[in-house]
Amino acid sequence: MNYFPDEVIEHVFDFVTSHKDRNTISLVCKSWYKIERFSRQQVFIGNCYAINPERLLRRFPCFKSLTLKGKPHFADFNLVPHEWGGFVQPWIEALARGRVGLEELRLKRMVVTDESLELLSRSFASFKSLVLVSCEGFTTDGLASIAANCRHLQELDLQENEIDDHRGQWLSCFPDTCTTLVTLNFACLEGETNLVALERLVARSPNLKSLKLNRAVPLDALARLMLCAPQIVDLGVGSYENDPDSESYLKLKAAIKKCTSLRSLSGFLEAAPHCLSAFHPICHNLTSLNLSYAAEIHGSHLIKLIQHCKNLQRLWILDSIGDNGLEVVASTCKELQELRVFPCDLVGVGDTTVTEEGLVAISAGCPKLHSILYFCNQMTNAALIIVAKNCPNFIRFRLCILEPNKPDHETSQPLDEGFGAIVKACKSLRRLSVSGLLTDQVFYYIGMYANQLEMLSIAFAGDTDKGMLSVLNGCKKMRKLEIRDSPFGDKALLADVNKYETMRSLWMSSCEVTLSGCKRLAQKAPWLNVEIINENDNNRMEQNGHEGRQKVDKMYLYRTVVGTRMDVPPFVWIL
Amino acid sequence: MELDLGLSLSPQTNSSKLGFAFDLNNHCEIQRAASCLDTKKQRFEATFGLGNIEEDCYVPKPRLFVLNGQPNEEDEDPLESDSSTVDDEEENSQVVGWPPVKSCMIKYRSYHHRHSRNHHHYPYHHHGRRITGMNNNISTMIGSTSSSSSTTSSRSSMYVKVKMDGVAIARKVDIKLFNSYESLTNSLITMFTQYEGCDREDANYTFIFQGKDGDWLLPEDAPWKLFAESVHRISIMRDSPCAYTRRLFKR
Numbered sequence: 001m002n003y004f005p006d007e008v009i010e011h012v013f014d015f016v017t018s019h020k021d022r023n024t025i026s027l028v029c030k031s032w033y034k035i036e037r038f039s040r041q042q043v044f045i046g047n048c049y050a051i052n053p054e055r056l057l058r059r060f061p062c063f064k065s066l067t068l069k070g071k072p073h074f075a076d077f078n079l080v081p082h083e084w085g086g087f088v089q090p091w092i093e094a095l096a097r098g099r100v101g102l103e104e105l106r107l108k109r110m111v112v113t114d115e116s117l118e119l120l121s122r123s124f125a126s127f128k129s130l131v132l133v134s135c136e137g138f139t140t141d142g143l144a145s146i147a148a149n150c151r152h153l154q155e156l157d158l159q160e161n162e163i164d165d166h167r168g169q170w171l172s173c174f175p176d177t178c179t180t181l182v183t184l185n186f187a188c189l190e191g192e193t194n195l196v197a198l199e200r201l202v203a204r205s206p207n208l209k210s211l212k213l214n215r216a217v218p219l220d221a222l223a224r225l226m227l228c229a230p231q232i233v234d235l236g237v238g239s240y241e242n243d244p245d246s247e248s249y250l251k252l253k254a255a256i257k258k259c260t261s262l263r264s265l266s267g268f269l270e271a272a273p274h275c276l277s278a279f280h281p282i283c284h285n286l287t288s289l290n291l292s293y294a295a296e297i298h299g300s301h302l303i304k305l306i307q308h309c310k311n312l313q314r315l316w317i318l319d320s321i322g323d324n325g326l327e328v329v330a331s332t333c334k335e336l337q338e339l340r341v342f343p344c345d346l347v348g349v350g351d352t353t354v355t356e357e358g359l360v361a362i363s364a365g366c367p368k369l370h371s372i373l374y375f376c377n378q379m380t381n382a383a384l385i386i387v388a389k390n391c392p393n394f395i396r397f398r399l400c401i402l403e404p405n406k407p408d409h410e411t412s413q414p415l416d417e418g419f420g421a422i423v424k425a426c427k428s429l430r431r432l433s434v435s436g437l438l439t440d441q442v443f444y445y446i447g448m449y450a451n452q453l454e455m456l457s458i459a460f461a462g463d464t465d466k467g468m469l470s471v472l473n474g475c476k477k478m479r480k481l482e483i484r485d486s487p488f489g490d491k492a493l494l495a496d497v498n499k500y501e502t503m504r505s506l507w508m509s510s511c512e513v514t515l516s517g518c519k520r521l522a523q524k525a526p527w528l529n530v531e532i533i534n535e536n537d538n539n540r541m542e543q544n545g546h547e548g549r550q551k552v553d554k555m556y557l558y559r560t561v562v563g564t565r566m567d568v569p570p571f572v573w574i575l
Numbered sequence: 576m577e578l579d580l581g582l583s584l585s586p587q588t589n590s591s592k593l594g595f596a597f598d599l600n601n602h603c604e605i606q607r608a609a610s611c612l613d614t615k616k617q618r619f620e621a622t623f624g625l626g627n628i629e630e631d632c633y634v635p636k637p638r639l640f641v642l643n644g645q646p647n648e649e650d651e652d653p654l655e656s657d658s659s660t661v662d663d664e665e666e667n668s669q670v671v672g673w674p675p676v677k678s679c680m681i682k683y684r685s686y687h688h689r690h691s692r693n694h695h696h697y698p699y700h701h702h703g704r705r706i707t708g709m710n711n712n713i714s715t716m717i718g719s720t721s722s723s724s725s726t727t728s729s730r731s732s733m734y735v736k737v738k739m740d741g742v743a744i745a746r747k748v749d750i751k752l753f754n755s756y757e758s759l760t761n762s763l764i765t766m767f768t769q770y771e772g773c774d775r776e777d778a779n780y781t782f783i784f785q786g787k788d789g790d791w792l793l794p795e796d797a798p799w800k801l802f803a804e805s806v807h808r809i810s811i812m813r814d815s816p817c818a819y820t821r822r823l824f825k826r
Contacts, residue, residue, distance in 0.1 A: 077672035134677070160679045188679060269683075293683055343674060344684075375674060402674050433675075459673070484672070 006031075010039045019044040038062055045069070046504050048086060048110065049529065052562045053094030064103040065129075066095070070110035072507050072556055073457075074482055076134060079509060079554070081535050083569045086110040089119075090567075096123035104129040104155075111135070117142030121149035129155035129183075136162035140170045140189065147173035154207075155183040165191030172197035181205040185212035187236045187267060195221045203228045212236025215269040220248035226255035234288075235259070237267035240275070253278045266290035266316075273301035283308030287335075290316040292342045303328050313368075316340040319354045319375060326358035330365025338371040343402060356383035363390035371396040378409040379436055384418025388425035397422055398433035404460035404485070407437040414438055420445035423453075433457035443467035447474025455480040468492035472499050482507040490517030497524045505558040513552050521557070522575035529564060530557045532573040733803070739767045739811040750803050756782075756794045763811060781812040 013036055016022055026036040042065040045051060056066075070086020088110045095102055102124040112135045120127065127150045140163065146156065147170055171194045174181075181201070186193075193216040202208060208229050213222065217238035226232065256262075262282050271294055286309050291297055297305075298320040306312075306325070312333040319341050321329075329336070339362060341354055356379045362369065363386065370393050379401050399419075408415055415436040423429060423446050430452055434442060438461035446453065447470035454477050462468065468488035471481065472495065481503065489512030500506060515532070522530040533554040564574045738745040746766065753759040760782055783791045785808040794802070 074672065076677045077675045078678055079672045134679075160677060162679065292680070295684065342680065343676065375676075400674055404670065404673065457675075459675070485670075 006035050009035050013039055017042065041065060042104075043067070047558050047560075048088075048091070049565050050504070050558060050560045050562075053091050053098075055562065057094065057098045057100065061098075062101075064101055064126075065106070066091075066102065066104070067106040067108075068110060069108045072109075072482065072505060073480070074484065074507055074509070075109055079484070080556075081533065081569070081571065082111075082136065084533065084572060085565065085567055085569070087116075087567060088112050089116045092116050092119050092123070100124070101126055103127055104131075106131040106133075107135055108133040109135065111137040112142070113137050114139055114142035114145070118145040118149075121145040126152060128152055128180075129157075131155065131157040131159070132161050133159045134161060139164040140166045140191070143186075144170035144173040147171070147178075148175065151175075151178070152180055153178065154180050156181070157183050157185045157210075158188055159185065161188050163189055165189050167191040169194055169197065171201060174201050176204070179204050180207065182207050183210040183234075184208065185210065185236065187212040187214050187238070187269075189214040189216075192216050199224055199228065205229070206231070208232065210234035210264075212266065213238035215239050219252060220246075223248050223252040223255050226252070226259060230255070230258040231261055232259055233261050234264040235262060235266070237265070237271075238269055240268050240271040249275060249278065257281050260285070262286070264288035264290075266293075268294035268297055271296045273297045273299075276301050276305050279305065280308045284310055287311055288314040290314075292316040292318060292340065294318070295320075295344060298344075307332055309333060311335055314338040316342070318342050318344040320344045321354070321358075323354055323358040323361065326354060327361045327365075330361040333366060335368060336362075336366040337368050339366075339369065340373040341375055342373075343375040353377045356380050359383060360386050360390075363387040367391075368393075370394055373398040373400075373433075375400045375402060377402055378406065379415060379418065380408045380410050381413060381415055381418035381421075382408075382410070384415065385421040388418075388421040392425045393428065394422065394426040395428055396431040397426065397429060398431065398457070399435055400433065401436040404435070405437045414441070416441040416445065420449075423449040428452055431455040434461055435459060439463050440467040440470070443470040447471050450475055452477055454478060456482070458483040458486055460485045462486045462488060465489055465492035465495075469495055472496055476502075478502075479504045481505075483509070483511060485510040487512050489513050490520075493517055494521055494524070497521060500525060500528055500557060501559050503559070505556065507554075507556050508552075509554040511551075511555075513555055515550050515552055518552055518555055519575050527559055527561070528557050529560050530555065530575045531568075532575065533571060534573065535571045735806050735808055737763055737809040737811065739763075740813045742767060748809075750806060753803075755799055756802075760794075763809070767811070779813065783810050783812075784808070785810070 009032070013022070013025060016025060019042065022036060022040060026033045037059050038061065040060045040063055043056065043060055043063045044067045045056070046069050048068045048070050068088065068091060070088075071080050071084060074080060075084070086109060088107055096119060103126050105120065105127075106129075110132075112132060117138055120130070122145075130146060130150075130153075138161075143156075143158075143163075146153065153174075174197075178201075182205075184201075184205075191214075193214060195217065198213075198217070199221065202211065202225050209232065211225065211229060211232055211234070213225075213236055215238050217225075219240060222237060222240075226235075256278055259282060263285060265279065265286055265288070268291060273296060276297065283305065289306075289309060289312055291302070295318065298318070302317075302321055303325055306315075306328055309315075310332055313335050315329065315333065315336060315338070317325075317329075317340070321341070326341075329339075341358070343353070345353070354374070354376045356376070359372075359374055359376070359379075360383050362372075367390075369391050372394065373396075376399070379399065384399075407413055408418070415434075416439055419432075419434050419438070419442045423432070429450055432446070432450065432453055432455070434457070440463045443462060443466075446456070450456075453475045456471060456475070456478065458481075465488055467486070468483070469492050471478070472492065478499075479502075484507075488508065493508070493513055494517060518530050518532060522528065532552055533556060534552075568574055733750045734747040735750055736745050737748055746763075748759075748763065748766075750759070753762065760780070763782075764780055782794060784794065784802065784806050785791050786805045791810075792802075797805075
C-alpha cells in the first residue's frame with residue numbers, strides 16, 4: 001500500500017541512480033517493483049550471459065542506457081580465446097526489434113562487429129553515447145556508420161579497443177550538421193587520421209569537452225585543435241614529437257595557455273620529452289594525468305612535469321619514474337587518490353624500476369590515497385605493514401610483483417603477513433590482487449578480515465584447498481573471484497555450491513580442478529553455467545579414458561537465469 | 576636409430592602442470608614445486624648449483640642428488656633439426672598472460688620499440704613484445720625486430736639434446752630459456768611425461784649433464800651460468816618404467 005500516488009514515488013525514485021540501490025528498492029514490495037521497473041533509465045548487466053535481451057526488455061521496457069560486460073577479466077591478458085563469446089549483435093537486434101529508445105550503450109570486453117555498429121546507428125533516433133572499452137571485432141567502417149547516422153551523437157569514447165583501422169575517412173562521415181559532440185576519443189586507432197576533417201569537426205563542436213587523439217595526429221595539428229577548442233577539459237595528446245624552435249611549438253604554447261579548463265591530460269604516445277615544459281603553465285589545474293603510454297618521457301623531464309601538478313588526484317605512470325620519482329610524487333601530490341604504476345619493461349629485468357620504497361613513500365605522503373595498482377620487482381612484509389598503517393582507507397589494492405612466487409626480498413619469507421596487514425587495516429577494501437610468494441595463511445587473513453571484498457585476483461599462490469576455502473567461507477561480499485596457477489582443486493570448488501549464487505563469476509585456470517569435479521558441480525548447481533575452455537585439444541578431454549581425473553585447464557563459471565548459451569564455440573564445453 | 580626433435584617447451588605446459596612459472600631471477604621456487612610434486616611416490620631428486628644464492632632462497636626441504644654413470648652416446652644424429660627453424664611460439668620463456676598487463680599496452684610497447692627514434696635514450700635493455708596474430712596460446716615473443724639468435728649473446732638460443740631412458744625419441748631444449756637447474760629439470764620431466772603419456776609420479780628421475788669436453792657432470796658441480804654455457808647433452812635416468820618402456824621390454 002502506498003501513501004503517495006505512483007507518480008510521486010516514481011519521482012522520488014528518479015533521485016536514486018545507483019543500480020544497486022534500485023535493485024534493493026524493487027525488492028521492497030510488488031508495487032515498488034512495478035513502479036521501479038517502468039522508471040529505470042539505466043540498466044547495468046555485469047555478465048551478458050547471466051540474462052538475455054528478451055528478459056531484459058520484459059522487465060525494463062523503458063530504459064535508455066545499457067551497460068554490458070562480456071568476457072571475464074582475465075581476457076585482458078590473453079587467457080580467453082577471442083572467439084569465446086560476448087557478442088553484442090543479438091542485444092542490438094533485440095533492442096531494435098523492441099523499439100527501445102536507446103540513448104547510451106556502454107560495452108566492456110565484448111565482440112562488436114561493423115554490422116552491429118551499422119544496426120545500432122540506424123535503429124535508435126535519439127542515440128547519443130557509445131562507450132567501448134576493451135572491445136574488438138570491428139573496423140573504422142563501423143565507426144563511419146556511427147558518425148554518419150547518429151544525428152545527435154554526443155559521445156564516442158573508444159578505450160583500448162582492438163580496431164582494424166582501414167585508414168578510411170570515418171571522421172569525414174560526421175555530417176556538417178553534427179555540432180553536438182562532447183567526447184571524442186580515438187586514441188587506440190593505429191592508422192592515419194584525416195586531419196582536415198578532424199579540425200573541421202572540432203571547430204564546429206562548441207560543447208567538446210574531451211578529445212583524445214591517436215598517434216597519427218602530429219604536434220602542429222594539436223596546436224590548431226587546441227586553438228579551436230580552448231574549452232577542453234580532457235585532452236589526449238597524440239604524437240608529441242617536435243622541435244622546440246619551431247613555429248608549431250610556439251603556437252602550441254600559446255594555445256595551451258588559453259586552455260584554462262583543462263583538468264585531465266593523457267597520451268604522449270610519441271614524445272620529445274624536452275618539450276613538455278609547454279604544459280607547465282596549466283599543470284596546477286590538472287586533476288588527472290595518464291602517462292602510462294608515454295614511454296619516452298622519463299627522468300628529469302617527468303619529474304619536472306609532476307612537480308608542477310600539485311592538485312593531481314589521479315596519476316597513471318610507468319615504473320621508469322623510479323622510487324625517487326615516486327618520492328617527488330609523494331611530496332608534491334597531496335591530493336592524490338588513485339595511483340597506477342605500470343611496468344615499462346615487460347620482461348621484468350629493467351634497470352630502472354620501482355620497489356617497496358616507492359610504495360612506502362607514496363603511502364606516507366598521500367593521505368587521500370584509496371586506489372593503487374603497483375607493478376614492482378620486489379616487496380617486503382615490513383613495507384606492506386607500513387603502507388597499511390599509513391593508508392587504512394584503501395578501496396582497491398592491487399600489487400603485482402613481476403616475478404611469480406617471489407618472497408620478501410629481505411627475509412625470504414612469504415608475503416602473507418604484509419597482505420594480512422593490508423586486509424586487516426583497510427576495512428573498506430573492495431578489490432584486491434595479490435602476488436609474490438604466498439601460502440594458505442594469506443587467504444586465512446583475507447577470509448578473516450576482508451569483509452567488504454568484492455573482487456579478488458590470485459596468481460601463483462597458496463598451498464592447499466584450505467586457502468580457497470578460507471576465502472569462499474569468509475568473504476561474504478565476494479562477487480568476482482579469479483584464480484590462476486594455484487593449487488586449489490575440487491575439494492575447495494565443491495565445498496559450498498550455494499556460494500556461487502551470491503557471486504557473479506569464478507575463474508580458475510591452471511589449477512588442480514578436475515573434469516569430474518566440474519561435472520559434479522554442474523549437477524549440483526543447475527543455475528550455474530560451468531564452462532570448460534580447452535583451446536588446445538578440442539576432443540582430448542572427451543576421448544581420454546582418464547577423463548574424470550584429468551585436470552581442467554580453464555574453468556569459468558557464472559550464475560545465470562537463462563541457462564546454457566547458444567553461441568558456444570567448439571572449444572568451450574558447458575557442463 | 577634415434578630421432579631428434581627440435582622442440583622446445585611450451586610454458587603453458589609447465590605452468591599448468593606445476594602450478595608455477597619459470598623463475599626469472601635465479602630465485603628458488605621450491606615452495607610451489609614441493610607442494611605439487613612431493614608425494615611419497617615421486618621423489619624427484621636433484622640439486623641445483625645456484626652458488627651463494629641458495630642462502631637467500633626460501634627452501635623448505637633439502638634436495639638430494641644420485642650419481643649414475645653413463646657411457647657417452649653416439650655423437651652423430653642423422654636427423655638433427657635446425658634450431659633456427661623452431662616456431663616463434665615455442666621460443667617464449669614467459670608465462671602466458673603474465674605480467675597482467677593489457678594486450679593493447681603490450682602491443683603499444685612493441686610498436687614503440689620498433690619505431691622509436693629515441694631508442695638510444697631508453698634507460699634499459701628493452702625487449703619489445705610482439706603479439707603473434709590473434710593467437711591466444713602464446714601471446715608474446717621475446718625479441719622485437721630481430722630473431723633471438725641475432726640479438727646479444729645473452730639472448731641467443733642454445734639447443735642441447737636431451738635423452739630420457741627408455742624413450743626412443745630424444746629432444747632438444749633451448750638452455751637459454753632457463754635460469755636454474757630446478758626449472759630446467761622440472762620442465763624436462765614435464766615434457767617427457769606429457770609426450771609419452773607416462774605418469775610423472777611413477778619414477779625417480781636422475782639427471783646428468785655432459786659438458787663440451789665430454790665429461791659427465793652432476794648439477795651441483797657447476798654454477799648455473801657456467802653450466803648453461805658449456806652443457807652439450809643431458810641424460811635422464813628413470814628407475815621405474817612407465818607403460819611405454821614396459822611395452823618396449825616385452826618385445
